[in-house]
Amino acid sequence: MTTQNQISGTPGLMSAPQVGRRSSIWHQIWKHRIEYLLISPFFIIFGIFHGYPLAFSIWLSFQRWQGIGEPRWFGLGNYERLLKSERIIGALGNTIIFLIILLPIIIGLTLVLATILNSPQIKGRKVLRVLYFLPYITSAVIVAIIFQLLLNNNSGWINGILEAVGIGRVGWLIEAWPARISVILMVLWGATGYNVLIMLGGLQGIPAELYDAASVDGADTIQKFFFVTVPMMRGVILFVGITTTIGLLNLFTQPWLLFSSSSGSGPDDATATLNTIQYSTAFQASRYGEAAALGFIIAILVIFATLIQLRLVRTAEA
Amino acid sequence: MAKKNFNKSISRRSFLKMAGVSAAGLAATTGMGSAFAAPAQQEVDESLTGTLVFWGHGDHPLDYIRVEFLKKYPNVTLDWQQIEDHAAKFKTAMAAGTGAPDLYWMEATDVALYGAQGALLETTDMIEQIKDTLIPGKLNEAYVASMGGYFGMPGDLSVSGIFYRADIMEELGIEISDNMMYEPDFLAILSQIAEAGKNAVLYPAGGGFVATAQWSWFDAQFGGSGPTTCDNAEVTINDEASINAVNLMKKIYETGATLQADFWTPEYWAAINSGQLVLDLCPAWARGFWESNINEDVKGVWRVAPLPRAIPGGPNTGVWGGATLVSPATTQNPDLAKIFMQFAFGSMEGATAAGNWGIIPPYLPYLEGPFQELTTDLFGEQVIGPIWLDMAQNLSLDYCRTAAYGAATGADVLESSIDGMIKGEVDIETGMQDVADRLAEILPDYQV
Numbered sequence: 001m002t003t004q005n006q007i008s009g010t011p012g013l014m015s016a017p018q019v020g021r022r023s024s025i026w027h028q029i030w031k032h033r034i035e036y037l038l039i040s041p042f043f044i045i046f047g048i049f050h051g052y053p054l055a056f057s058i059w060l061s062f063q064r065w066q067g068i069g070e071p072r073w074f075g076l077g078n079y080e081r082l083l084k085s086e087r088i089i090g091a092l093g094n095t096i097i098f099l100i101i102l103l104p105i106i107i108g109l110t111l112v113l114a115t116i117l118n119s120p121q122i123k124g125r126k127v128l129r130v131l132y133f134l135p136y137i138t139s140a141v142i143v144a145i146i147f148q149l150l151l152n153n154n155s156g157w158i159n160g161i162l163e164a165v166g167i168g169r170v171g172w173l174i175e176a177w178p179a180r181i182s183v184i185l186m187v188l189w190g191a192t193g194y195n196v197l198i199m200l201g202g203l204q205g206i207p208a209e210l211y212d213a214a215s216v217d218g219a220d221t222i223q224k225f226f227f228v229t230v231p232m233m234r235g236v237i238l239f240v241g242i243t244t245t246i247g248l249l250n251l252f253t254q255p256w257l258l259f260s261s262s263s264g265s266g267p268d269d270a271t272a273t274l275n276t277i278q279y280s281t282a283f284q285a286s287r288y289g290e291a292a293a294l295g296f297i298i299a300i301l302v303i304f305a306t307l308i309q310l311r312l313v314r315t316a317e318a
Numbered sequence: 319m320a321k322k323n324f325n326k327s328i329s330r331r332s333f334l335k336m337a338g339v340s341a342a343g344l345a346a347t348t349g350m351g352s353a354f355a356a357p358a359q360q361e362v363d364e365s366l367t368g369t370l371v372f373w374g375h376g377d378h379p380l381d382y383i384r385v386e387f388l389k390k391y392p393n394v395t396l397d398w399q400q401i402e403d404h405a406a407k408f409k410t411a412m413a414a415g416t417g418a419p420d421l422y423w424m425e426a427t428d429v430a431l432y433g434a435q436g437a438l439l440e441t442t443d444m445i446e447q448i449k450d451t452l453i454p455g456k457l458n459e460a461y462v463a464s465m466g467g468y469f470g471m472p473g474d475l476s477v478s479g480i481f482y483r484a485d486i487m488e489e490l491g492i493e494i495s496d497n498m499m500y501e502p503d504f505l506a507i508l509s510q511i512a513e514a515g516k517n518a519v520l521y522p523a524g525g526g527f528v529a530t531a532q533w534s535w536f537d538a539q540f541g542g543s544g545p546t547t548c549d550n551a552e553v554t555i556n557d558e559a560s561i562n563a564v565n566l567m568k569k570i571y572e573t574g575a576t577l578q579a580d581f582w583t584p585e586y587w588a589a590i591n592s593g594q595l596v597l598d599l600c601p602a603w604a605r606g607f608w609e610s611n612i613n614e615d616v617k618g619v620w621r622v623a624p625l626p627r628a629i630p631g632g633p634n635t636g637v638w639g640g641a642t643l644v645s646p647a648t649t650q651n652p653d654l655a656k657i658f659m660q661f662a663f664g665s666m667e668g669a670t671a672a673g674n675w676g677i678i679p680p681y682l683p684y685l686e687g688p689f690q691e692l693t694t695d696l697f698g699e700q701v702i703g704p705i706w707l708d709m710a711q712n713l714s715l716d717y718c719r720t721a722a723y724g725a726a727t728g729a730d731v732l733e734s735s736i737d738g739m740i741k742g743e744v745d746i747e748t749g750m751q752d753v754a755d756r757l758a759e760i761l762p763d764y765q766v
Binding site: 081148149283 | 527762764
């Protein structure tokens with residue numbers, strides 16, 4: 001180990017372990033300089049396009065800034081404003097509603113659809129896979145226009161059908177809960193195909209021997225699904241669960257496009273999400289500091305939700 | 319053109335949605351049945367060179383002006399970049415201090431915000447030479463009091479009026495007068511329309527920015543100054559004029575005539591095409607978009623009238639949107655930018671082109687000249703110039719769209735609160751006090 005005296009020539013200024021660690025790190029870097037040089041482009045690009053903006057956003061979240069002129073120090077003012085804002089609490093409530101309804105539906109539906117698509121008895125599976133995936137790659141703007149036409153109060157097809165069967169019109173785009181359901185339908189329609197493909201990939205990795213063994217033990221199709229498929233798919237289900245949760249906590253496009261007149265908020269603020277509020281705070285109200293603070297609140301929520309899911313899975317495994 | 323509290327990109331998004339479907343439609347309609355003024359003959363100036371970059375939405379009035387400008391200055395390059403998210407992109411470029419275009423179509427509230435920070439090109443020298451030819455109500459919006467100068471060229475006179483189906487009104491025995499009061503005249507008309515099973519006045523679910531546009535009109539008409547005083551120092555959104563404005567909105571809603579549809583969506587156009595929506599309150603710039611989106615068979619049967627008055631002798635119009643043409647202070651072509659600005663809205667050629675698109679330029683020689691003869695596809699044989707000019711000269715000079723206006727009328731303040739008051743779920747005075755408290759909390763953000 002390099003000694004303190006060898007490094008500084010000044011005994012007593014630094015403790016030996018500190019100097020030794022630092023020396024060791026620089027030594028290692030120098031020793032592997034070519035390798036570090038080769039991977040450095042990633043870190044440089046990451047630093048410029050992710051590291052710096054992240055650091056700037058943290059700093060910005062403590063400022064008042066309208067996107068022009070000198071930012072003014074605001075301390076925790078932006079966070080304080082947001083945490084006592086009824087609108088933010090309402091948007092968080094909307095997000096939780098979307099999460100509670102959509103998460104189990106997306107996981108359950110996509111697992112069942114993928115299991116069906118994975119069955120050799122189903123004909124035209126390739127065509128079905130393409131059909132399921134198409135919504136994922138269709139422009140959200142076009143989808144929103146079509147949903148608006150379908151869900152129109154006066155001239156929409158859905159209300160036309162409901163009236164024809166005697167149920168009567170539903171204010172899909174003009175009442176709070178129907179508006180939420182409209183957003184849920186649009187999210188579900190778009191998210192199903194992608195997640196079915198993920199589930200399908202997981203299903204195809206389950207060894208056939210496990211199903212054979214279950215058959216030998218007398219398991220029927222339902223039992224095989226619950227006692228072979230589901231346990232073997234735990235990792236994939238966790239992945240879909242986490243990515244869906246992150247997506248829903250960042251929900252923006254669907255409410256924004258369906259309820260453009262109200263900046264995505266919909267009737268009675270029923271479809272406002274943290275992200276629609278963040279966007280309008282930044283780019284409509286020009287309060288960039290507050291928007292940055294909201295971004296960090298959303299990030300903390302995402303991390304928190306992900307940790308809960310990981311903990312739940314580990315508990316189940318234990 | 320612009321609309322609502324127009325620092326809202328979503329409305330531009332709405333415009334662009336429509337523009338995408340119908341840009342060709344507008345081009346086609348402009349030549350059909352309208353008595354459009356021919357731009358004045360221009361002398362060609364080949365000595366002027368340079369490049370100007372403009373960002374804006376598609377189907378833009380500056381498209382027409384661009385064509386005329388290039389006829390006069392053929393050696394200038396006008397790089398028109400018409401993109402959906404131009405507002406967010408522009409604000410980002412301004413925040414970065416680099417990369418902004420030379421020309422931008424900016425809402426009054428942003429002119430106040432950016433102008434007060436010295437971020438816009440000062441145009442006082444140009445304006446001083448032509449200010450007598452511009453409508454005062456619009457000229458005010460380019461003036462930044464804290465800097466003592468003009469920052470931009472007044473562009474789109476956002477006077478607003480009533481668009482109504484003359485034929486259906488006649489069938490219903492309703493007369494739309496040029497000199498009505500909201501109470502009792504207009505409310506009685508709305509009740510009559512509702513009784514006939516028709517709709518009048520758009521009111522989207524939740525109110526949205528259409529509701530705050532109505533509030534802006536009525537507040538100005540009741541003598542209000544907007545959400546704040548014109549120096550942006552004090553909150554006035556809960557003053558008497560503002561509360562009267564919300565009360566009037568509630569009364570209009572309670573007539574049962576309002577159409578519940580989202581702003582300018584297929585449902586809205588379908589209501590017009592089917593004769594279900596027979597009257598609406600609209601800014602002047604709406605005409606171009608209407609002509610692009612409604613069926614041929616319902617063009618020519620619409621007429622325009624001034625807004626009713628809220629108080630005797632008060633303004634018969636109000637503002638909604640209406641942009642100012644600005645240039646960032648960082649432009650590399652300040653002189654060329656000013657030449658374009660002056661051509662666009664301070665010359666007969668530019669003003670005529672803007673008028674032909676569908677907006678009302680603030681240039682008095684045009685408004686008092688060719689505009690007085692203008693007829694359009696939408697309004698058929700009605701000569702619309704005198705009506706709009708009268709409204710333009712009636713614009714309240716006490717109403718201001720300050721730096722805080724956009725946020726005050728936006729999603730997290732008035733827009734999200736007003737619907738409950740209109741529907742009687744929240745007491746109006748209590749509700750507006752809450753709105754005022756919220757605005758007071760964020761107002762320092764918009765003060766220099």
